[in-house]
Amino acid sequence: MMRVGIGYDLHRFDSAPGPLKLGGVSIPSTRGLAGHSDADVLLHAIADALLGAIGAPDLGELFPSSSAKYRGMDSRCFVEEAHRRVRAAGWIVGNIDTTVVTDAPTLTPHKQKMRQAISRLLTVPVSAVSVKAKTTEGLAHGAKGIAAHAIVLLNHATPSRRRSRDGR
Ligand SMILES: [Zn+2]
Numbered sequence: 132m133m134r135v136g137i138g139y140d141l142h143r144f145d146s147a148p149g150p151l152k153l154g155g156v157s158i159p160s161t162r163g164l165a166g167h168s169d170a171d172v173l174l175h176a177i178a179d180a181l182l183g184a185i186g187a188p189d190l191g192e193l194f195p196s197s198s199a200k201y202r203g204m205d206s207r208c209f210v211e212e213a214h215r216r217v218r219a220a221g222w223i224v225g226n227i228d229t230t231v232v233t234d235a236p237t238l239t240p241h242k243q244k245m246r247q248a249i250s251r252l253l254t255v256p257v258s259a260v261s262v263k264a265k266t267t268e269g270l271a272h273g274a275k276g277i278a279a280h281a282i283v284l285l286n287h288a289t290p291s292r293r294r295s296r297d298g299r
Pocket of ligand 1: 140141142166170171172175
C-alpha cells in the first residue's frame with residue numbers, strides 16, 4: 132500500500148537582507164524571503180506534500196498566516212506536525228524528491244546540508260531525500276523569489292516497523 136503527495140510553494144524576495152532559510156538550513160544570501168513564518172519555501176512544499184498524501188488539510192489551513200501565533204515560526208515545526216499526522220494515519224515516508232527554482236543564490240554548495248536536515252526531520256536516510264536546484268535562466272520569477280516543488284511517497288507502516296519507530 133502506497134500513497135503519493137505533491138507540494139508547491141513560492142515566496143518573493145524580501146527587500147530586507149537575509150537570512151534565507153531553505154530546507155531548515157541557513158543559506159548566505161543578500162536577500163531573504165518574505166513570509167509570515169521564516170518563509171522556508173522548501174519546507175512548506177514538503178509539508179504540503181506530506182499532508183496531501185494523507186488527504187489532510189493543507190498548510191495554509193492548518194497554520195493560517197492570519198494568526199499571529201505563527202509569525203516568524205520555524206518551518207521545521209510545520210513539517211514535524213505534518214509528519215506526526217502521517218505517522219498517526221499509519222504511514223511512513225518512503226522517499227521524498229524536491230526541486231528548488233531560483234536564479235540566486237547558487238544552491239549547489241548547500242544541497243547536501245539540506246538533504247541531511249530534511250532526512251533528520253522525516254527520520255529517513257539521506258539517500259531517501261533529494262534536493263535538486265534549477266534556475267529560470269532569468270525568465271519567470273527566478274530573480275524575484277524562490278519556488279519549490281516536492282513529491283513524497285508514503286508506505287503503509289507494518290505493525291513491527293511502527294513499533295520500532297515509536298520506540299526510538
Ligand atoms: Zn510558504
